[in-house]
Amino acid sequence: xxxxxxxxxxxxxxxxxxxxxxxxxxxxxxxxxxxxxxxxxxxxxxxxxxxxxxxxxxxxxxxxxxxxxxxxxxxxxxxxxxxxxxxxxxxxxxxxxxxxxxxxxxxxxxxxxxxxxxxxxxxxxxxxxxxxxxxxxxxxxxxxxxxxxxxxxxxxxxxxxxxxxxxxxxxxxxxxxxxxxxxxxxxxxxxxxxxxxxxxxxxxxxxxxxxxxxxxxxxxxxxxxxxxxxxxxxxxxxxxxxxxxxxxxxxxxxxxxxxxxxxxxxxxxxxxxxxxxxxxxxxxxxxxxxxxxxxxxxxxxxxxxxxxxxxxxxxxxxxxxxxxxxxxxxxxxxxxxxxxxxxxxxxxxxxxxxxxxxxxxxxxxxxxxxxxxxxxxxxxxxxxxxxxxxxxxxxxxxxxxxxxxxxxxxxxxxxxxxxxxxxxxxxxxxxxxxxxxxxxxxxxxxxxxxxxxxxxxxxxxxxxxxxxxxxxxxxxxxxxxxxxxxxxxxxxxxxxxxxxxxxxxxxxxxxxxxxxxxxxxxxxxxxxxxxxxxxxxxxxxxxxxxxxxxxxxxxxxxxxxxxxxxxxxxxxxxxxxxxxxxxxxxxxxxxxxxxxxxxxxxxxxxxxxxxxxxxxxxxxxxxxxxxxxxxxxxxxxxxxxxxxxxxxxxxxxxxxxxxxxxxxxxxxxxxxxxxxxxxxxxxxxxxxxxxxxxxxxxxxxxxxxxxxxxxxxxxxxxxxxxxxxxxxxxxxxxxxxxxxxxxxxxxxxxxxxxxxxxxxxxxxxxxxxxxxxxxxxxxxxxxxxxxxxxxxxxxxxxxxxxxxxxxxxxxxxxxxxxxxxxxxxxxxxxx
Numbered sequence: 001x002x003x004x005x006x007x008x009x010x011x012x013x014x015x016x017x018x019x020x021x022x023x024x025x026x027x028x029x030x031x032x033x034x035x036x037x038x039x040x041x042x043x044x045x046x047x048x049x050x051x052x053x054x055x056x057x058x059x060x061x062x063x064x065x066x067x068x069x070x071x072x073x074x075x076x077x078x079x080x081x082x083x084x085x086x087x088x089x090x091x092x093x094x095x096x097x098x099x100x101x102x103x104x105x106x107x108x109x110x111x112x113x114x115x116x117x118x119x120x121x122x123x124x125x126x127x128x129x130x131x132x133x134x135x136x137x138x139x140x141x142x143x144x145x146x147x148x149x150x151x152x153x154x155x156x157x158x159x160x161x162x163x164x165x166x167x168x169x170x171x172x173x174x175x176x177x178x179x180x181x182x183x184x185x186x187x188x189x190x191x192x193x194x195x196x197x198x199x200x201x202x203x204x205x206x207x208x209x210x211x212x213x214x215x216x217x218x219x220x221x222x223x224x225x226x227x228x229x230x231x232x233x234x235x236x237x238x239x240x241x242x243x244x245x246x247x248x249x250x251x252x253x254x255x256x257x258x259x260x261x262x263x264x265x266x267x268x269x270x271x272x273x274x275x276x277x278x279x280x281x282x283x284x285x286x287x288x289x290x291x292x293x294x295x296x297x298x299x300x301x302x303x304x305x306x307x308x309x310x311x312x313x314x315x316x317x318x319x320x321x322x323x324x325x326x327x328x329x330x331x332x333x334x335x336x337x338x339x340x341x342x343x344x345x346x347x348x349x350x351x352x353x354x355x356x357x358x359x360x361x362x363x364x365x366x367x368x369x370x371x372x373x374x375x376x377x378x379x380x381x382x383x384x385x386x387x388x389x390x391x392x393x394x395x396x397x398x399x400x401x402x403x404x405x406x407x408x409x410x411x412x413x414x415x416x417x418x419x420x421x422x423x424x425x426x427x428x429x430x431x432x433x434x435x436x437x438x439x440x441x442x443x444x445x446x447x448x449x450x451x452x453x454x455x456x457x458x459x460x461x462x463x464x465x466x467x468x469x470x471x472x473x474x475x476x477x478x479x480x481x482x483x484x485x486x487x488x489x490x491x492x493x494x495x496x497x498x499x500x501x502x503x504x505x506x507x508x509x510x511x512x513x514x515x516x517x518x519x520x521x522x523x524x525x526x527x528x529x530x531x532x533x534x535x536x537x538x539x540x541x542x543x544x545x546x547x548x549x550x551x552x553x554x555x556x557x558x559x560x561x562x563x564x565x566x567x568x569x570x571x572x573x574x575x576x577x578x579x580x581x582x583x584x585x586x587x588x589x590x591x592x593x594x595x596x597x598x599x600x601x602x603x604x605x606x607x608x609x610x611x612x613x614x615x616x617x618x619x620x621x622x623x624x625x626x627x628x629x630x631x632x633x634x635x636x637x638x639x640x641x642x643x644x645x646x647x648x649x650x651x652x653x654x655x656x657x658x659x660x661x662x663x664x665x666x667x668x669x670x671x672x673x674x675x676x677x678x679x680x681x682x683x684x685x686x687x688x689x690x691x692x693x694x695x696x697x698x699x700x701x702x703x704x705x706x707x708x709x710x711x712x713x714x715x716x717x718x719x720x721x722x723x724x725x726x727x728x729x730x731x732x733x734x735x736x737x738x739x740x741x742x743x744x745x746x747x748x749x750x751x752x753x754x755x756x757x758x759x760x761x762x763x764x765x766x767x768x769x770x771x772x773x774x775x776x777x778x779x780x781x782x783x784x785x786x787x788x789x790x791x792x793x794x795x796x797x798x799x800x801x802x803x804x805x806x807x808x809x810x811x812x813x814x815x816x817x818x819x820x821x822x823x824x825x826x827x828x829x830x831x
Contacts, residue, residue, distance in 0.1 A: 009597050010267055013593075013598060014279070022283065033286060035238060039237055040291040040295065043232075043234035058211070061209055065176070108120040137171070139170065139171045141181070166189075183207040186205050232356065232394040240345050241345055244340075245341060247280075249280070250276060250328060251331045257580075261577065265599055280324055284324070296309065301408070305404060308400055308404065311396075312400065315396045315427070316393070318438070319389055322435075323389045327344055328442075329441060356398075359378060387437075400421060403418070473719075489517055490517065491517045493514055493551045495548065496546060496551060497512055508704070510539070511532075515700075519649075520676055521676070521682070522697050524683075525537075526689075526701045527685075527702035532704070534578065534685070537652060537654050537685060541573070541575050542563075550563075572647070574645070575652045576654060578658075580635040582627045582630075582635060582639065585628065586626065587624055587626055588625070588630075589614075591627070592614070592645065593606055601645075613641040614641065617640060637664060640672075650683070651672070651681070655687065657691055692798065701716070709801075717795055717796060721767075723765050723766040725793070726751075726791065727792045728788055729790050730761065731788075743785075747774070751769065776793065
């Protein structure tokens with residue numbers, strides 16, 4: 001499968017893999033989805049606590065509010081009371097007489113059944129009387145002119161209409177006393193003009209005082225602004241946790257090596273980032289929908305009125321759109337997904353909190369001091385901080401609340417001050433900013449990798465000079481490479497080098513490696529930790545950049561292309577990393593299905609290909625189980641199976657048999673040898689000398705980043721092996737250790753006794769003290785005399801040769817040069 005069909009298959013495979021992992025994550029997935037919902041619910045609950053916006057009921061204004069001070073008064077010169085001051089229904093008494101107080105300073109009065117008091121102030125100076133101290137508060141009353149009709153209530157008939165004088169007396173200490181008594185006077189006038197046949201109690205004028213719905217006080221504005229910021233911070237924190245959890249997934253892929261393995265298997269960088277971004281946004285939008293449902297359930301007008309709900313949903317969605325690419329860009333600096341999650345949450349909240357606090361301070365001070373320059377500072381900061389998506393989210397929520405508060409206050413006066421949140425002078429600029437940031441950062445995430453791949457570096461040419469080497473075999477290989485005698489080689493390395501900078505010190509990890517590997521050859525790399533073999537592997541698979549030199553690979557058509565372009569050139573590379581790049585939530589079958597899809601294997605052929613690899617690696621019993629249940633050896637077998645998907649042209653095997661039992665190792669070796677015999681080239685690293693001798697056609701031992709020897713295992717043993725190993729088994733009844741040793745020393749003075757186990761004696765004979773023929777001759781001639789049952793003479797093993805070379809490794813650089821144990825070595829090339 002190629003072209004558009006391959007891209008379609010890869011997109012479907014990535015989405016299916018992510019979906020399976022999400023569904024099996026269980027508690028983690030629920031936490032990711034529900035935590036933002038809980039924070040939004042908390043924010044909505046906080047927003048509903050609004051003591052400053054209490055709706056006070058309207059107040060009915062009547063003298064009845066002053067029950068202890070409801071006093072009416074009259075004077076005899078008032079014609080309306082002269083005829084019969086007690087004829088009005090409100091002041092009818094059983095005896096119809098005035099009560100005279102004991103004190104001469106007090107006026108006669110009459111109290112009716114309602115508790116109302118009518119004072120007779122005839123002969124009193126009105127002003128002096130009202131200002132004099134009294135037991136009861138005097139908060140209001142009336143006095144009437146001479147021409148007022150006789151029946152003030154209007155219950156006894158019509159009266160004449162000449163101009164009259166009526167006066168309302170009120171005390172400013174009594175709130176609402178003036179409108180209350182004035183309205184009661186109006187009622188008296190109304191009742192006076194009613195027809196005599198009408199019941200006056202059925203008519204009246206009712207006066208209400210409604211609370212003023214204007215602007216809040218400055219102190220109220222400050223408290224309201226703080227509350228709005230609290231609501232915004234709750235929502236920002238909830239979605240910071242969600243976006244951090246989503247963003248840390250790509251860190252996990254990189255740390256375990258799954259991302260690199262996917263790229264080697266044919267997945268392009270742009271396809272990886274865009275498809276993962278698509279899935280992450282879909283998952284993010286699920287949580288956004290749940291949060292919007294919570295907002296709708298609370299029915300808070302600040303977030304649901306008119307277009308506010310659409311603006312809130314768009315604001316939350318664009319926050320994820322702008323934040324996820326930003327986290328993708330930062331993913332390279334983290335060596336753990338847990339550390340990445342905590343860092344993302346902290347940075348999100350800090351950026352949101354700090355920027356909002358910095359902007360709210362001048363805004364609050366501007367409200368208090370009415371200073372124009374502080375408002376200008378706020379306007380400038382509001383624009384500057386839009387580079388942070390966290391601030392855009394918080395500021396947008398605050399502005400929605402503020403817009404709704406203004407509308408609620410002005411609506412009571414019939415003014416519609418609502419501003420659409422989609423207008424550019426309101427939230428439109430925030431929406432544009434978030435959308436622009438997301439697009440730019442996502443493109444930057446994709447383009448950044450390719451720019452660094454093309455970063456200028458030193459290149460070796462075919463006309464380069466061969467540098468001197470201590471070993472002639474290494475020198476011959478370099479000469480063959482630079483003279484161009486590599487037409488049959490599928491992989492050619494030209495002076496491959498990698499240097500690191502640490503504390504102003506140049507550290508050499510790999511130095512001038514030149515090598516050609518033909519088809520059908522398994523090449524082994526040996527070396528202790530820090531020798532440079534793992535760094536060489538990482539340069540071959542593209543995980544780290546090259547300091548100098550370059551590597552080419554031959555296409556099926558025979559063209560030489562750069563190793564980084566192997567995928568586009570049609571050359572398949574299989575990679576088995578040192579650390580298993582497996583997703584513990586997926587099964588073995590699902591891993592094979594996924595990587596078969598990335599390779600472009602037709603969908604109908606995938607079950608057959610995957611089943612064949614499972615049978616060859618003996619994974620039948622574990623194929624349907626999650627990788628988390630696998631043993632270390634089983635994981636290595638699955639990693640090798642993934643490297644073999646699609647019959648690659650080159651195999652990169654980094655310690656493929658580590659952790660396996662001897663039986664599994666044999667099956668693995670047979671599988672690798674089968675691929676090599678069919679024309680595949682393999683590069684192998686291992687700490688097992690037995691494995692290298694069984695698999696490798698040629699091998700090289702690396703010391704301090706350079707090749708110290710190169711050739712077939714037997715050639716290396718012949719050149720660098722130091723003597724022979726002699727093992728002697730004595731007869732059971734024999735116990736002649738000293739005799740055998742003394743006798744052999746007569747012929748081979750440099751012989752070394754290595755040890756004894758029961759009747760087994762082991763010796764080492766250096767080459768300079770005897771040849772192979774002399775050893776056989778001496779032992780065979782003295783076999784009976786020395787009671788030797790049988791014996792063996794072996795050449796020095798490859799392991800001994802390796803140990804001799806490893807002793808040259810600089811111990812001071814072991815912990816510095818091995819990038820497999822130090823994650824910072826791989827951060828020079830963002831991927």
